[in-house]
Amino acid sequence: MAEPNLSTLYQAYIACLNRQDWNQLAGFVHHDVRHNDRPFGLTGYRAMLEADFDAIPDLCFQIEILVAEAPRVASRLRFDCAPKGLFFGLPVNGKRISFCENVIYEFRDGKIAQVWSVIDKAAIEAQL
Numbered sequence: 001m002a003e004p005n006l007s008t009l010y011q012a013y014i015a016c017l018n019r020q021d022w023n024q025l026a027g028f029v030h031h032d033v034r035h036n037d038r039p040f041g042l043t044g045y046r047a048m049l050e051a052d053f054d055a056i057p058d059l060c061f062q063i064e065i066l067v068a069e070a071p072r073v074a075s076r077l078r079f080d081c082a083p084k085g086l087f088f089g090l091p092v093n094g095k096r097i098s099f100c101e102n103v104i105y106e107f108r109d110g111k112i113a114q115v116w117s118v119i120d121k122a123a124i125e126a127q128l
Contacts, residue, residue, distance in 0.1 A: 006068040006107060010075065013112065014061045020053055022046055030113040037116075056083045064100065071108065077101045088121050090128060099123040 013028040031042045040048065053059050058081050065076035078100050083092045099120045106114035 006070055006073050007066060010066065010068065010073045011063065014063055017049065017061050022050065028112060030108055030111040033113055033115065035115045035117065055087065056081050058082055071106055073105045075103050077103060088119065088124065090124055092128065097124050097127045
């Protein structure tokens with residue numbers, strides 16, 4: 001069986017997130033996925049994403065940089081959104097902010113098995 005094209009697979013994953021198509025998430029994310037070295041599992045990972053969309057109703061993942069070299073994908077994601085209430089402990093309260101997230105994903109069996117993520121909190125703080 002041919003190795004999946006990770007760039008194409010990752011772009012489809014981001015489209016799934018932006019559609020909030022949670023029933024399709026298992027097609028992209030491994031059942032025992034880890035996030036920042038914490039064992040989330042698919043259920044915990046989905047709950048994290050659903051909470052993100054609840055806290056940020058206009059959340060949209062925009063790929064700014066994408067580098068793929070099996071078994072990893074590195075991505076810089078840009079966000080332009082208006083989170084409700086506190087966001088990373090900061091009183092955003094619906095104000096429109098822009099920030100980036102730098103993420104490295106490790107794939108296993110054609111699915112995301114490990115995620116390392118860092119949000120640019122300083123960029124958010126500078127806008128408040």
